[in-house]
Amino acid sequence: MIIRWHGQSAYTLTGAEHTVTIDPFGVLPPETAARITFAYPPIAPHPAHLLLVTHEHRDHNGVEAVTGDPHVIRSTAGRLDSPIGEVVAIASEHDPYAGTARGPNTIFVFSLDGLVIAHFGDFGQAGLRPEQRAAIGDVDLVFVPVGGGPTIGAEAAAAIVRDLAPAYAVPMHYHTPAIDFLEPADAFLALFDDVEHADGPEWTLPSERPPAPRVVVLQPPSA
Secondary structure, eight states: OEEEEEETTEEEEEOSSOEEEEOOOOOOOHHHHTTSOBOOOOOOOEEOSEEEESSSOTTTOOGGGEESOOEEEESOOEEEOOTTSOEEEEEEESSSSTTTTTOEEEEEEEEETTEEEEEOTTOOSSSOOHHHHHHHOSOSEEEEEOSOTTSOOHHHHHHHHHHHOOSEEEEESOOOTTBSSSOOSHHHHTTOSOEEEOSSSEEEOOSSOOSSOEEEEOOOOOO
């Protein structure tokens, strides 16, 4: 499986037979663009079999970046059919106030190439509730926000990774040269001994599973 980071929380996962894109971003509204720096290059249009949107903010719901006729699952909860099999969409919140500050968020769990993957979107709760943890189950690869502000920060993200104990954890939604409103990933990375830095925005999962969770840092894309 090849993982490509487009920036923020947007990823395209290319497996042996299927491609999944998660949380592609679009052009921010002028009033938002006037307040923050969001300078990731536009996502090049590309096809996918499955398109997942964790919540309806413009830096996560730019569905026009995915071409063809993808199966789209957006901003919902339940156990849902898809071209790659069942997708578990788990209701969560974008903030620690039951969603009253920033709205709802979806944790997506699905399988690709025999690996169970969880993407936390803009998870902002103080921690996982027992029923959410049970619905996630055992996972191999986790994408988790670590930049604080509108989502959880380093300590809460590390607690989730330790609880889930995946083979690989990929931090997302943090400060880079393209983003000025989030914290860097450094505090999160300092909490783990096994950290791998990819050479670029793409990374291929190795066949051998590490003995403990390995944090993999992809490089932000450049124009």
